[in-house]
């Protein structure tokens with residue numbers, strides 16, 4: 001039986017943002033900067049062909065929210081900049097017209113004069129501080145903090161010191177459905193439909209920017225969101241513009257991002273440069289790590305990017321016991337689109353850092369890569385506090401590693417002449433904040449309104465099955481409805497591998513709450529369901545006190561052609577621990593998609609900019625997005641599930657595929673190159689393009 | 702991603718298309734639209750009229766004759782891909798077709814359109830040069846035939862003059878034992894070629910090579926025939 005909501009999507013029976021058409025609706029188009037950095041000299045209006053032209057002058061100096069981070073210099077993104085544009089694609093003005101077709105014709109007539117300035121594109125350029133993007137803070141460095149824990153004096157007892165530098169290119173989220181919204185200001189209320197991961201977050205952001213009371217804003221999402229990958233959590237300048245336009249015109253205003261816009265719009269992911277040292281004893285015991293993680297934040301602080309260097313730094317010790325760690329976490333401004341969470345959002349970056357170091361250590365000591373990991377991995381059942389203070393809840397890291405090791409050895413004897421890697425990681429599940437879930441019982445149904453938002457995930461089927469277990473009610477009586485700011489008091493949203501874990505925990509508590517309420521009413525659940533009218537309405541806003549982590553281990557096999565310098569993954573194995581799988585095939589599907597993305601970051605994907613900040617990834621083909629024919633391998637998965645300490649006992653999986661596959665593919669590729677060319681390359685960037693390899697191998701020979 | 706305003710004419714013969722193109726130099730033929738529509742949506746071109754030839758009858762033929770093969774202006778990549786005779790006579794042709802883009806592109810895109818578009822990384826030119834094919838051009842003064850290697854003069858430029866359209870592609874057939882193949886190097890499935898090479902060989906009875914012909918694409922501003930292949 002195919003999963004109901006997937007069948008709807010495949011058969012074209014779902015609804016996306018652009019399918020929603022309100023009466024009297026008009027369309028908004030954003031005119032964007034063609035320069036990475038320039039002064040805006042003049043904006044010439046297009047006569048009276050547009051219903052509305054919005055510029056910084058007409059809307060004022062509105063700033064997008066950015067989550068504050070201690071010790072960070074925060075520079076927020078203007079909705080429309082008044083003086084200087086700071087990335088190619090930055091909104092400069094907006095026009096509103098009656099028809100979508102006339103939008104770009106009319107925008108073509110808005111002439112904007114710029115005076116180009118010298119842009120800052122790379123992390124290295126930003127650190128030089130020769131050109132300062134935001135003169136008001138006098139530096140390109142937004143954040144520069146050092147995280148330190150444990151006794152770093154042990155570093156001097158090290159017999160071996162390993163160091164690896166890696167620069168990961170920026171990535172574009174590329175959901176199949178780009179972003180979009182409809183804003184309708186009517187009767188003193190702002191109604192917004194957004195293709196979003198979090199209606200609550202969009203509402204909070206809009207309230208903050210517009211200075212509007214939060215209870216006057218309702219944010220809803222269409223039935224389906226066509227992928228998001230972290231890119232659809234906050235509100236964007238375009239949403240604010242649509243809201244302002246609707247307030248001025250008193251008509252519904254729609255904005256839908258085009259693919260061309262999406263490739264160079266906020267937010268982009270990765271863009272991380274790391275230099276990390278690992279200290280160890282001769283027997284393979286790791287003492288600790290020391291180094292730095294620098295994130296290219298782009299032109300502004302936006303959403304949670306200010307703290308992203310700290311997040312990566314905190315995860316850099318991986319699932320290993322260490323005595324000490326000292327990591328400098330730096331965030332720099334450049335003239336690129338603001339960065340933001342994207343598929344793993346720091347987790348894959350960190351896994352690449354600790355797993356390359358582990359393999360380098362094995363190499364240096366002539367040890368088996370499994371043995372080095374085995375020696376340092378967190379014990380099964382152990383609660384471990386990392387030197388930087390992250391508490392890793394008890395799980396089965398040893399067993400997960402051993403299971404992957406079996407496959408690793410099997411692949412090693414099966415695939416001669418290929419590159420084979422094994423990696424382990426602890427996936428941080430973003431449980432903080434929890435989730436709201438509401439039961440509405442009566443009229444023949446147990447309706448569950450959930451705060452998470454599916455983006456092709458099978459939330460309805462998964463939570464219906466889970467609720468049926470904990471409520472002890474047949475699935476047919478249960479209806480799961482993704483909620484929004486109107487139907488729930490509290491909600492968070494779907495990101496950070498969290499939804500199954502927190503929604504299941506909330507449903508578990510809700511079931512208990514409902515049971516005690518029904519017993520005080522002297523009603524059985526089935527009586528309550530069957531009664532006419534709603535007899536019980538109960539919302540649980542579940543907020544766990546801690547994050548939990550999910551163990552994972554991946555094994556990749558890469559084939560490399562020394563003549564063309566191109567590579568392919570040919571076999572793949574992934575072990576996971578989701579605590580308790582709600583729908584096994586959905587867990588697998590999450591891994592399949594994530595693994596492809598991790599592979600793609602290594603082999604193809606990259607938002608690449610020229611020295612003057614011009615995007616070279618102007619189409620999906622240039623960007624390197626994989627498509628089905630690129631999947632020339634199979635992924636075998638295995639669940640070794642141990643319950644977490646949260647109600648329901650789940651752990652997450654959403655970002656596990658990407659997190660494992662980036663490191664495993666990178667390392668397997670490195671090994672494949674060594675096997676096939678005899679050159680002991682050490683890769684130091686993604687994507688690993690043939691031209692980069694050509695240089696690397698030539699220099700080494 | 703929305704095109705500028707353009708006019709649309711549907712013609713029922715190539716002669717009619719020639720007339721429209723002759724009278725308006727900014728009009729453009731619309732065949733499969735697989736190069737034209739993306740350029741239009743990205744506003745890289747602003748044609749006055751699209752001259753749609755898709756309803757012109759009898760242009761979708763692959764005509765296999767004793768001394769040549771004629772391919773009509775509306776033959777889609779996919780038709781070449783599934784043509785059993787071509788797999789026998791010149792496997793290089795279907796081998797090229799299957800490596801172009803994805804099924805959607807191959808169902809609509811045409812060989813003639815690919816040649817007229819003259820993308821320096823297009824696949825067809827390498828194979829057609831190796832097979833010594835020529836392009837039949839219909840224009841105001843009548844018909845002329847130009848070898849593929851002379852037809853494309855640079856990136857996105859051809860010898861097509863005002864009012865001229867491609868009516869068919871003519872591929873000569875040779876007697877004896879003929880082998881052909883097209884090999885494409887691409888970074889990802891469905892990408893444009895990093896480089897593409899087609900080879901045709903005529904073998905004598907004893908298996909020695911009597912005649913060899915090579916076509917190369919994506920290795921310069923235009924596809925070319927390496928005239929003196931060197932030994933390595």
Ligand SMILES: Cc1cc2nc3c(=O)[nH]c(=O)nc-3n(C[C@H](O)[C@H](O)[C@H](O)COP(=O)(O)OP(=O)(O)OC[C@H]3O[C@@H](n4cnc5c(N)ncnc54)[C@H](O)[C@@H]3O)c2cc1C
Nearest residue numbers: 730732733734735736737802810811814815817823824867
């Ligand atoms: C996603 C994608 C992937 C692709 N991948 C590849 C690939 O891997 N390899 C490859 O070679 N190509 C690739 N292409 C291009 C594809 O092969 C196009 O089909 C082809 O280039 C154009 O043929 P068409 O019939 O679609 O022409 P159209 O797009 O309709 O027209 C292209 C141009 O040719 C002109 N034209 C068309 N027919 C005639 C005619 N009879 N006489 C005169 N002028 C004419 C048009 O006016 C226009 O200027 C790809 C395209 C897409 C969209």
